[in-house]
Amino acid sequence: MLNVHLVPHTHDDVGWLKTVDQYFYGDRNDIQHAGVQYILDSVVDQLLKNPDRRFIYVETAFFYRWWKQQSSSMQQTVKKLVNEGRLEFVNGGWCMSDEATTHYSAVIDQMTMGLRFLNETFGPCGRPRVAWHIDPFGHAREHASMFAQMGYDGFFFGRLDYQDRARRRRDKEQELLWRASDSLTPPMADLFTGILPNGYNPPEGFCWDQSCDDPPIRDDPDLEDYNVDDVVRRFLAIANSQAIVYKTDHIIMTMGSDFQYENANLWYKNLDKLIHYVNALQANGSKVNVLYSTPSCYLQELHRANLTWALKMDDFFPYADDAHDFWTGYFTSRPALKRYERISNSNLQVTCNQLEVLSGPASRKGPFGEGDINLSLSEKAMAVAQHHDAVSGTEKQHVANDYARRLAHGWQRCQVFQASHVLLLNIAQPHPVFLSQFSVNVYNPLARPVTWPVRLPVNGTAYLVSDANGKSVDCQVSVLFSLKTENLCVHLPQFLRVTFDPDTGLLSSLSNLETKQTIKLTQNFYWLVYNASDGNNLQSDQPSGAYIFRPNSSTPFLISKTTSGVQEVRQWFAPWVSQVVRLYTDSKALELEWTVGPVPIDDDLGKEVITRLDTSIKTSQYFYTDSNGREMLQRKTDFRPTWNLRQSEPIAGNYYPINSRAFIKDDVDQLTVVTDRSQGGGSIHNGSLEIMLHRRLLYDDVRGVGEPLNETSNIFPKGLVVRGRLLLSLDRPPSAADAHRPLAQEVVLQPLLTFTDGDLHPNTQLEFSGLQAALPPAVHLLTLTQWDKDSVLLRLEHQFQSWESKLNSQPVTVNLQKLFSTLEVLGVSELNLSANQWKDEMTRFHWTPMTGTGHLNLFIRFYYISS
């Protein structure tokens, strides 16, 4: 008997064409018809009408809002449905995060927030067993690893490379075992992964939502067009052809799509009939059985089948849905939003999480004084920003503005000091501080000392700066935005040296003075373009857009051969492309602060701006990018590990997401580039590494967003100007991680600066450390946040991959009792990664891979309970 699991579901973006609030209430239906409050109303109603019916719900951001507005009797009804398995939560994070442009720390936070709500509201029956990323545009290995560590038994998604799918269909490998870490011991990061048959849509002809036009089942013989026989015949044909490309005698069909089930009756009424009429044929010998099901019921049947499953070690990037349709543009789309999301995360971790813990759960008094702490607003803003149409940059402009506004509100609410001027630094153009005397408080959120140049906007020309002991601090005042006079804080560097070509003004070499290594290094800026009237469009008329990157030509246009009209290390390439090159005395990294914009469109051509680093490093197609800021993955140009690639887009088809860093290396040299936000990039030529910085496009790429990615605003009416930093480090490959791991964490969690007018109170404590001592280099303080009145959530992370450092990839021991200066540990319990289950109660299905190898697990999580 072939069992067909029908899974009624809705896919509710927490922002895309409309804002998350507009989606919830069903406002602005002129843009898109969607109202989540009504979906949940309607589904609950319909589930009550027939105990066989099932539904899954995914996005806790929406469910939480709806739940708050229900009567207690409705809440009891919903609990009953959850307890009986009729309403099942899957995924269950605050949102369905993007996988290409998110940092793992923010993803863990948003998952934790959603899962915590479900746990506290529904108990174990509300805990999702299945991760469900049906829409994200490619899939990161780190996401799979996190899902495994969160205790999920399986993972389902809908989008993968069209060639990959074809191969997997042929070989019945659409269901597989993903070994998602090369450091964690299997099966710790093993995740059963299922690729859904129709993306996340119903099979063709069987969409019965109000948004669909497929014929309903017309079973009244008195009416015209009785069609039961036809519907059943079509359904059996689809089920049987689907069964051919999967391994077991169970198959799954997703019966729903974007914002469907607003009027669930339409779906269920027809599904009831479908099940009835198809199963009725069993009396005549039919071997097909249809049932209402959920992903976890389906997964249970797959597990029960006790087969072996193909093993997958790499990830699912880049995603292409056709030969010239690579979804690699969104790796860079909306670079300003991507950066704002990243510094907002840093701010959240510091001001909302760490400082609340350190200021004490009881009084909120202490060295930092009384604060107006509102965790939830900032956390929620960050959580929705992880959505796959948020930080991805694939939302409409007004929605991008809404995400930014939410983050800004979050910042305001997280201010610990009433008169803090911290916000002054959060805007693109520096504002001078109009004060003759002020104090600067610098809080370092990392669990070890950092060297960090503090740059402040001021309006005077000379300042005296002294530290907590009254000792004078070295300082310089720079005049910004002036071509004529520069007075830069350029120190004599201790660790690096950089040379410039005297003819072109471009970088020419980079040296590590410690390791005595030097590479030739040329850097320049280029743009790529999709030109609709280009004769090269015969193969496809797919333009670049928010999602898609598709230049006409594989040769990018050079913006300038030389950096004319610049002094020393400030480089001007064009009126809209400039860069400041900085080397700080104590830094092991070269800072390239780029400024791009407004990208000119007078020629009616949208442009995608990259910077390319060309080096003497001898690579042969290989390069490396990170997965969500954590593990590094090897990439190879024009190659995919699990299928025989036919490359159709030589640039876009070789771009991968970069969340925190990328590197190229040979036997002796490794050049690592640390980014300050998610970007796309690749190594198109050997020895070369290119990173896309900014995109301004004049066409929509026809993937739904419905507007070109052409960012302007009141402040930037002629086009958005974006500024960012790349940090370059040159190292010997075996020890390169010892440099880039802490460097990247410093960019992710930045020191917090706060200000006080005039003189400080004489009793003010000028220095404070929350830790008794620095953590060992291998251990990163990922999360420190108040959980409830009496407990805090602590996440400590071993940040080195098993293979990347002789020194730091080893196991380490941390004494929790001696960790904090202001907290006494009364008890500790270990939880899963998402903190919604005790670690020792976490039991997951075991799956047998076709082959298997293992690694160390050093990612530990703790849970402090002070009775």
Next chain:
Amino acid sequence: MLNVHLVPHTHDDVGWLKTVDQYFYGDRNDIQHAGVQYILDSVVDQLLKNPDRRFIYVETAFFYRWWKQQSSSMQQTVKKLVNEGRLEFVNGGWCMSDEATTHYSAVIDQMTMGLRFLNETFGPCGRPRVAWHIDPFGHAREHASMFAQMGYDGFFFGRLDYQDRARRRRDKEQELLWRASDSLTPPMADLFTGILPNGYNPPEGFCWDQSCDDPPIRDDPDLEDYNVDDVVRRFLAIANSQAIVYKTDHIIMTMGSDFQYENANLWYKNLDKLIHYVNALQANGSKVNVLYSTPSCYLQELHRANLTWALKMDDFFPYADDAHDFWTGYFTSRPALKRYERISNSNLQVTCNQLEVLSGPASRKGPFGEGDINLSLSEKAMAVAQHHDAVSGTEKQHVANDYARRLAHGWQRCQVFQASHVLLLNIAQPHPVFLSQFSVNVYNPLARPVTWPVRLPVNGTAYLVSDANGKSVDCQVSVLFSLKTENLCVHLPQFLRVTFDPDTGLLSSLSNLETKQTIKLTQNFYWLVYNASDGNNLQSDQPSGAYIFRPNSSTPFLISKTTSGVQEVRQWFAPWVSQVVRLYTDSKALELEWTVGPVPIDDDLGKEVITRLDTSIKTSQYFYTDSNGREMLQRKTDFRPTWNLRQSEPIAGNYYPINSRAFIKDDVDQLTVVTDRSQGGGSIHNGSLEIMLHRRLLYDDVRGVGEPLNETSNIFPKGLVVRGRLLLSLDRPPSAADAHRPLAQEVVLQPLLTFTDGDLHPNTQLEFSGLQAALPPAVHLLTLTQWDKDSVLLRLEHQFQSWESKLNSQPVTVNLQKLFSTLEVLGVSELNLSANQWKDEMTRFHWTPMTGTGHLNLFIRFYYISS
């Protein structure tokens, strides 16, 4: 306190852009999103959630289908809702009939069918108290008269002339008393009539259906854009400005529209909130009270106000929604469908209704033998054909085809004789009967003898025809569709004489030989055109379409000055316009059988074809048209009885619906034209009467149908050819009705011809009469139909208006005991017109008009019960 009655409702066309079955099931949602089954599912669910909520339902054609599919427990639930007044039926006919193109007999039938179902299902609580014609495009006086006689307490509609509405708003006359007959004694045909404030839509900004984009009420202060204060402020402003133009401290708001409430939760959730927040302001002194209500609750409050109301005696035709947007095209649109609907009615009355009664309810044996009688299919087909987007001709082509197909199925199922050839006559082009010998059975459905030329298609050249007594019958064989030889059945006429102009071949005079009156009469054919590129479109670019008639110029184009190439009385005006003029020996009417089509469109111009009769009759702007085939209404060019008209369309703005006849007259002569279907017409010049015959248009008129009225088919790939008849009678005005009343009924109820092959069985009864004697001329047998096993429904109608005939406008007495030849009357009960209430139990609200006069009531209805 101002009371705002919110009336949740849905407007469900029984066919328009989709067929009635497609609308019911929600099929073809690509054309229009609409599924009535889901509307009723959803509304019942939502009514159960809050006992304050109300809903009205209108179209029994849909409700009946839905009801059949419900479980008995759901049926009990719905009964409870009806009994508690939470679900209220209004109007309640099978459909919401068109008012301009329907004949009263078919309207009464469809109302009776719907109301009967409600009566039998729900008893008195299911009987509608309010008529509800929110969408029809203008309103007929006869409809109001029928509604009054059906026992309705009030009538609400949405569309009226924009100038009329402006005047009534100013004078607070949007609620009025319609005195809907000049023959029935008031208040017998008095009907309280309310004009709804927003058509049938909600006020602007308050549409919360899934099909709308208005902002929902966002009352969670945690979300962006909390808008309760704004919504309440806007609502109060609208309510107060609406109250200014109505008389009482109660106002009504229709909260719904086309096919809305498919997901009723969206509406009710927001209406609940609206009521809550608006009424909450009463604590702060607000004087506005909002409540869920129904039209009958609202009507009760108006009645309780005990005011006097403006009196209206004329009708609401033509309807214009702007200066150049007269909805007078649909009076003629789809002339073939309009005719097919009319002869289908005749067929239904005869074969399904009268013959079933006469053949006997017990055995169905008798003179007509065994029959395959299926009432309901034919009745339902006729009932939905009355819909305001059915016979009106304002549906899409595929829907028009569907109505025709339903009617055809109805014909098939109504065939009494298995081997009947009756269908042969129902098609436009005659088919020969390939039989050397056959019998013809002629059944006359009128309750008095008629003279009727029997024309049969045959393929022989000579036939012997004998009557029931074996006596030879005068006969001629005509060759059709030949220019060369004509052998027409033109007899030496006894009553009329017509002359033709020898130069032009056109009609030149008409004489009544009995009354010795002669008028000059010229007739020709013309076309009008809307030319998009005409310079005359500066005022408006409204084109003619299915609804709208808008020629560029007031001067119609003459098709031909002469009727060249014709013989005698067969006239050829153009390759696509011809006419046969016939005078039968025994007839008092001149027959003009016109054939129009395919209307040429090679010049890219759509055309609207009229025939115009120009006479020597001295009229001064007045002419007369009927109302739904019953009473005659006086019309005056460029004039409206109840407001000071500013005429903006000299032709379209003077067109009125003609359902059965129109006439012009002066002191001595009255020329009456009896039509065979509904058509539009007017008297643009004195002495002239023009009738629109056919319309072929190349533009959509932007009233929703979304396709041009350009009828083609497999049979007519180059454009539809339509044939029809006009019957002209010339009389002295005081006695003209004595001729045109029976003449028009003969066209409405035609003799039924059936055939038998070869020799008849020797025992065959060759003659039969269902009546013992003919009814008096004033009395028309309107309905004779089997009601249930033991009773028949009989409707007898006094067909003369009180003023139109010295002879026949007097009261008459009919002896029911001696009426029928095969039925013995065991008991009689009188009912209201729609047969859903005993006449003596019919109590209606009394309303006080501002002025009042009265007339006779002779429209009687009987209900036979043979215990």
